[in-house]
Amino acid sequence: MYTLRLNKVSLGYGRRTVLRDITLEARPGELLGIIGPNGSGKSTLIRGITRLISLGAGEIFVDGLNVASLGRSNLARLVAVVPQNAALPELFTAFEIVLMGRTPHLGRFSYESEKDLAIVRQAMAATQTTAFAERRVGELSSGEKQRLLIARALAQEPKIVLLDEPTAYLDINYQIETLRLVHQLCREQNLVVLAALHDLNLAAQFCDRLAMLKDGKIYCQGTPQVVINRQAIKDVYGADVCVYPHPVNDLPTTLVVFDKNNGKPGQK
């Protein structure tokens, strides 16, 4: 049983179709990476699954339910988003931001109960954000904000987490930390995780499967070994690179090559 299933989906803005004929499936505990060049529709896919833009064609099923028939809060109980580079209201504390993750579970007249507070506390513990729970978000670093947004997503108690470029604007240490955390949560909590990623090497290392987008269509999907190769990157990105097996774990590793001496003999 797939928790997330897209069947021949097309998505766009007004008359402009950005994604067409997208068919994807993901099981619980699976980390699925979406890769592709700028403007290939990675963010559009996330906006489509959360119904920020309406479906042009096809169907999206979440936990067996058609997204088009779900109300906003029902959808938010199943699917949580970690947005890219999100501006957060500076005066709220980190804890208050994570508490907002409980929104889809609360009625108009109900207040956060002890149970909600406990869920928030757990989500913050799982993402190591407890230490700055009391700080205002305006004072946090981008790495801390990213973890905080993951905590908020967990507080939604979703079955699916969508991450939009979770490593953008982070240094290499935070990139690894963030994806390690995402991977761990995916396995421990048996979540479906779909992450739009820029960095092909991070994608190959952390994702179970990859879907590579080109011009709004899926160019290929499968394990990193299947998807990432020299020819695919040339076709999809137009870039000439080398792809070698990683010296430690044999996963495909993309290397940039550039000849500074422009073909003349010189230093090697």
Place this chain on the structure above:
Amino acid sequence: MTVELLKEKAGSLNADTVYPRRWRSRWYAIIGLALLLVAVIAVTSAIGSTHIAVSTIFQMLIGKLPFFAITPDWSSTLETIVFQIRLPRVLLAGLVGAALAVAGTTYQGLFRNPLADPYLIGVAQGAALGAVIGFQFPASSQVAAIPLLAFTGALLAVAIVYAIARVGKILPMTTLILAGIALGAFLASITSYLLISAGDKLHGIIAWLLGTFSLTSWSQVITVLPYITVGTVVIWLYARTLNVMQLGEEQAQQLGINVERVKLILLGAATLITAAAVSFCGIIGFVGIIVPHAMRLIWGPDHRFLLPLATFAGASFLILADTVARTVLAPTEIPVGVITAFLGAPFFLYLLRQKKRAIF
């Protein structure tokens, strides 16, 4: 590492105990401000050309409650002064102050803009034009025409702005502000033209435009009460939603909020209470922008507390300002809008100096 662990532990203890405690203390602040409002009503009802003891005011008020029988030891003239002249004026000022502060908080939250005030998208200019047209009526019908036209003008202006800004099912907030400013300028130009040709009515019109409670009666209090109460309660119910809206529309939607419906309801409620507030007493400035910010500076940005705090603080603030307006140069009255800015601005600047941090 040990320090990290300790910090983590302290933090985890925090979240469970600190927040309920902090929330409780904010509820105490709300109750405190509500009690302060009662005291302000009683004290300001005692102030005026005829001096009346505050204890007498309290006795009069309690005597009006069911099950309390108090034998009056005051003259019926005093009772007339309090109940027919001072109390309606104080209560209307309180209602209007509460409405403007709540509407200001709502607009600032919806537009996510600290510069927003209840008059941002055309309410003031619409009401002003309506009122100035009302002043053209024969004197006998002015009493009814001015508030009715001001109220209608305010609602009509916002409705037009809304209709212009709306694209299909979506309401882009920046377009809404721009449309509001443009229509406001257009309406203000007509108002200005009418002002130039107003002749001897000019003084009355200017006083109205600056805001005044000099002709308050019970019927006015009774008329605006339902609008302001219903609108305020609706907005209070959306307090938590307004918090989530601070994340921006996309994130709010992804957290399960029907953003377009929320915008429509909150804009409608805030506009309605603002229109009701200005209809009898004119365009009182500054309350709607300063009270929300002052409350935010002291008690933080959580709308669940901010909205009730602003309601009670706004009411007290405008009652006090109006008391100053009617007493300092008595028997001459100063328009209350002059006082709100003259007293409110320095206090606000003081708060800004004290906190010296991001205020929004």
